[in-house]
Amino acid sequence: MYAMAATPQTRQRRPRGSLNQQVITEAALRISDREGIAALTFDALGRELGAHPTAIYRHFRHKDELILALTDELHARAQVGGLPVTDDWAEDLRAVARRIHGAFMAHPQVGQLVAARTARRPHEFETVEHILGCMRRAGLPDPEAARCYRVFTDLVLAYSSMEAALSALDEPTREADLRAWEVDYRRLPPERFPHLATAADHIPPLDSPANFEFALELLIGAVRTRIRPADGPTA
Template sequence: MAATPQRRPRRPRGSLNQQAITEAALRIADRDGMDALTFEALGRELEAHPTAIYRHFRDKDELLLALVDALHARTTAGGLPVTDDWTADLRTVAGRIHEAFLAHPQVGQLVAARTARRQHEFEVVEHILGCMRRAGLDEEEAGRCYRVFADAVLAYSSMDAALHALDAPTRDADLLAWHVDYRKLPAEAYPNLAATVDHIPPLDSPDSFALLVDLLIAAIKARAEAH
């Protein structure tokens, strides 16, 4: 006699919401990659029918924007400090953005150019603009420097996330290339590389992101003093 198939437990009615779906989406992306993130996969993860997901998100792109804001939520968790040192506050928020993208690299590699237009993103923008104004920039310069600073931090964080999202053999080959392939190049053809190759940091060096932020802050200081 054939065994009766066991029915999976279903979520209690009304227990599904955007936060639960977003958290499940992050788990799927972290575990299986963004290509595996479908509404069917979300249904399985949440023990709910896929049509229930559509009641909260119209499509995958709307879900992706929620994931963008989930990274911003990680950035703002516990509050962003406002001190008497705007440069330290900029370093803090930049570091938190970077950490959030690396915590979820499958998502982080894709979302730098997207605008979530949600609460936590608004909070990050407000905080960075506050730092710019405390630096002494007027409204126009604050807006322009905000855009360059934020986009540079997001872009670099996304690039680092993309490196971490690679499968291990591919990532290791790219990292090794700077130790092997670049050192084999003839000095007469590539004199600048030959002179500096031993001093170029690895692709995954955390010091490079810190240097990026320092260079951006130095430029902001110079513009503030010029005005």
């Protein structure tokens, strides 16, 4: 008597109604973190969630809608525990900027892509409202508050995205870029590049955490210059 051949186990179907945009977005973030943004497809989401890919299309018409949801998810993760509102507008700006930067760096595969996108979703709205509130509490008149909001936020997002992109590189490529500042730049002929030769020992590494902090202080300092004595506090 012959033993019956083993048959592959049928994948258990996901319960009906258990998919929603949040569940799919969290799965997309897991796939991107684990395998890279290029691996993020609706087929991959189906495998991750135990669902047919067509089920994903019921919640997101196309991948760009998913990218916008991921953009908002990074804002959501920057807001965990709430964004602080104190009597120190500058410190509140530092706090929200650090949280945004931290969210991008925690998920660099997504963070490298989304700085230029407008999610037009609830958590993004909350980020905009919070930063505008900081600018107005600084005492800036509304036109100045709006302009400073735009530049401050865009620069924080851009810097965070750039550092996320560096972190998202494969290790050999990233190490080669970092090493170039320690090796290639120091080998340049000083007679042709005198300023580089003078400053080479003082240029921070690309991945130094102090770079973002310094950029943040420059931004806050720039905001302070827009506050006239009659406008309000300069703390």
